[in-house]
Amino acid sequence: MAKTVSQKPKSKPLSEQVRKAMKKYFATLGDTNPANVYEMVMAEVEPELLRSVMKYTNNNQSKAATALGLNRATLRKKLHRYNILEKS
Structure with a gap:
């Protein structure tokens, strides 16, 4: 009988880094209240x-748009x- 190897869910290294x-x-x-965190993160990422x-797409905008899911x-x-x- 073949052994079944349980697989752990793949880690999400990008989400872990975020x-x-x-x-x-x-x-x-510290005691400072954050503001515009979403905009700050998006401007960085x-x-x-x-x-x-x-x-990755050799500057091909059509391929890049498709890869990103954007028009x-x-x-x-x-x-x-x-x-x-x-x-x-």
């Missing part, structure tokens, strides 16, 4: 995500917002 970073961020605040996907116009707007899109 959890750790946010825990550290909140710990450094989104440009790096876009750069990584653009590099191409939304991707272009975000690329411009973060000055990632080369000016023609």
Whole structure:
């Protein structure tokens, strides 16, 4: 009879890193009340995500938009917002 190996659910390293970073961020605040945390995190994460996907797709915006689950116009707007899109 074959042994069944129980598999642990795969870890989520990105979510774990976010959890750790946010825990550290909140710990450094002391008595200060945080504001605009969502915007702060997105401003840090989104440009790096876009750069990584653009590099992965060799700057092919159609492929990048598909990979990200965005339409191409939304991707272009975000690329411009973060000055990632080369000016023609």
